[in-house]
Amino acid sequence: MIYVMDLVGVAVFAVTGAIAAGRKQMDGFGVVVLAVVTGIGGGTLRDVLLGVRPIFWVADQTYILVAVAAGLLTMLTARLWISFEKGLAVADAFGLSLFAVIGTQHAMDAGAPGVVAVLMGVITGVAGGVIRDMLANEMPFVLRGELYATAAAAGSVLLLVFPKTGVGEVLGPALALVLCLAIRLAAIRWRIQLPIFRLMRRP
Amino acid sequence: MIYVMDLVGVAVFAVTGAIAAGRKQMDGFGVVVLAVVTGIGGGTLRDVLLGVRPIFWVADQTYILVAVAAGLLTMLTARLWISFEKGLAVADAFGLSLFAVIGTQHAMDAGAPGVVAVLMGVITGVAGGVIRDMLANEMPFVLRGELYATAAAAGSVLLLVFPKTGVGEVLGPALALVLCLAIRLAAIRWRIQLPIFRLMRRP
Amino acid sequence: MIYVMDLVGVAVFAVTGAIAAGRKQMDGFGVVVLAVVTGIGGGTLRDVLLGVRPIFWVADQTYILVAVAAGLLTMLTARLWISFEKGLAVADAFGLSLFAVIGTQHAMDAGAPGVVAVLMGVITGVAGGVIRDMLANEMPFVLRGELYATAAAAGSVLLLVFPKTGVGEVLGPALALVLCLAIRLAAIRWRIQLPIFRLMRRP
Numbered sequence: 001m002i003y004v005m006d007l008v009g010v011a012v013f014a015v016t017g018a019i020a021a022g023r024k025q026m027d028g029f030g031v032v033v034l035a036v037v038t039g040i041g042g043g044t045l046r047d048v049l050l051g052v053r054p055i056f057w058v059a060d061q062t063y064i065l066v067a068v069a070a071g072l073l074t075m076l077t078a079r080l081w082i083s084f085e086k087g088l089a090v091a092d093a094f095g096l097s098l099f100a101v102i103g104t105q106h107a108m109d110a111g112a113p114g115v116v117a118v119l120m121g122v123i124t125g126v127a128g129g130v131i132r133d134m135l136a137n138e139m140p141f142v143l144r145g146e147l148y149a150t151a152a153a154a155g156s157v158l159l160l161v162f163p164k165t166g167v168g169e170v171l172g173p174a175l176a177l178v179l180c181l182a183i184r185l186a187a188i189r190w191r192i193q194l195p196i197f198r199l200m201r202r203p
Numbered sequence: 204m205i206y207v208m209d210l211v212g213v214a215v216f217a218v219t220g221a222i223a224a225g226r227k228q229m230d231g232f233g234v235v236v237l238a239v240v241t242g243i244g245g246g247t248l249r250d251v252l253l254g255v256r257p258i259f260w261v262a263d264q265t266y267i268l269v270a271v272a273a274g275l276l277t278m279l280t281a282r283l284w285i286s287f288e289k290g291l292a293v294a295d296a297f298g299l300s301l302f303a304v305i306g307t308q309h310a311m312d313a314g315a316p317g318v319v320a321v322l323m324g325v326i327t328g329v330a331g332g333v334i335r336d337m338l339a340n341e342m343p344f345v346l347r348g349e350l351y352a353t354a355a356a357a358g359s360v361l362l363l364v365f366p367k368t369g370v371g372e373v374l375g376p377a378l379a380l381v382l383c384l385a386i387r388l389a390a391i392r393w394r395i396q397l398p399i400f401r402l403m404r405r406p
Numbered sequence: 407m408i409y410v411m412d413l414v415g416v417a418v419f420a421v422t423g424a425i426a427a428g429r430k431q432m433d434g435f436g437v438v439v440l441a442v443v444t445g446i447g448g449g450t451l452r453d454v455l456l457g458v459r460p461i462f463w464v465a466d467q468t469y470i471l472v473a474v475a476a477g478l479l480t481m482l483t484a485r486l487w488i489s490f491e492k493g494l495a496v497a498d499a500f501g502l503s504l505f506a507v508i509g510t511q512h513a514m515d516a517g518a519p520g521v522v523a524v525l526m527g528v529i530t531g532v533a534g535g536v537i538r539d540m541l542a543n544e545m546p547f548v549l550r551g552e553l554y555a556t557a558a559a560a561g562s563v564l565l566l567v568f569p570k571t572g573v574g575e576v577l578g579p580a581l582a583l584v585l586c587l588a589i590r591l592a593a594i595r596w597r598i599q600l601p602i603f604r605l606m607r608r609p
Contacts, residue, residue, distance in 0.1 A: 030346030143436030
């Protein structure tokens, strides 16, 4: 069940990577690279930083195959649905929430302290998109856009403090996912932003 | 023999890194950094992702020394030969082919599944150049240029499916290298490109 | 003692990250990300490449907390002191020197050969700033600016060759730190630069 949701998250993020490649007029290989990197980048960085071996997609090639397939399908069909792109933002919010919860859980399982576990939740949720934007030679969306990583952090914190005994073992992750999703969807709907830090550019 | 070819591959890639640094008017340190990163970046990412310890150049400092020397020599002599740059593209094709084969072999030795082994071949071949272009603040060449990574993937797949028994142990890598090299040289000669994925930029 | 200086180094680098975020009009999350990445990025890359587990800040969350606090404080107070930015460059020189020495020491403790140990000193000192600049979509300062990484390399080499017996165990690191600091401060004061490598841009 979690495995299937994880693959859905990878596929959704891979689609956003392929779209970014298309906006930059990349070739077919670029599309596959951005799809794969966006789909598995966050979890990869988390596993490398936590020292988890083997990295999830090295042991199980299904992840790569799903990301490649999602990227190529996007390349072939995007013209048909790209005008309904708002649907993609909603799917992306689901991927973000799922990855934030999974990432926090992995870090807690590896014995990381609380602040580190929250950071790993955020990294798992957003790092794929950050690498995507850097490869596309753009300043990462998440550093200047709407409330995004903060939603992941909120879900992570809830999971961290929720009692883990009895029903909490299932209820905690579920509530964390809902909280993250709710914040992110609200941010999309009402364009909620964090305060901007403005300094003059160096002359 | 493989060791010497590996060092030649590092040197060739280091030269391309130093050239990129010169085109961006970097200082001597920037030249060394781009030379080293381009020369060893692909193998480093492969070893980190596969969990191989120690990384090849941490145990044997020859790799770093070769990359630094190649970078500095390029800085001192490039004006003499830069107008014959096409020769560099041919040398780069050789480095790509070699690294793709070595990377795939390393991944198979580490027990990675087939799709992951091919991915590792491609990563070993192209990641150094990708990091080079990101440091030079350009969109990576490999994501928008001629057929390049696809040549590496073709060689990797051939190595993967070739029978490993008897003479195949030597013939497999050799044929994989030739296939990759042939595709890449053909791409340079006739400017073969992958299809481009074009979406309107976000307004 | 070393622990406290290490945290000071993280804080100083985090402040430079937050300033870079402000110059790019990032939001509060971007400020925190650039603060954290700049503060701990160099040591993280060093630990990943050396295969040290766990990475220093995964075991001890104080590092993350210090970087986040430094970033947020900068966001709140930078307007008051930003016109005295030269002081920040001096603090940054101290952070660079400290990280170069600590990074070289870590690598020698891990049994890395000499050239690799110097490289790890330089990486620990400069990689955080490189990632900061890449996230801000700028060509890294260290690749084109004043004498910076060279100061770190000089300190690293001194530490490497200094006799480790008796009083040298303390004197070596101290002199290495002073040498790096002196070179960097001289470079700031008199704008000393490395020679630039200039090639025509590809037409």
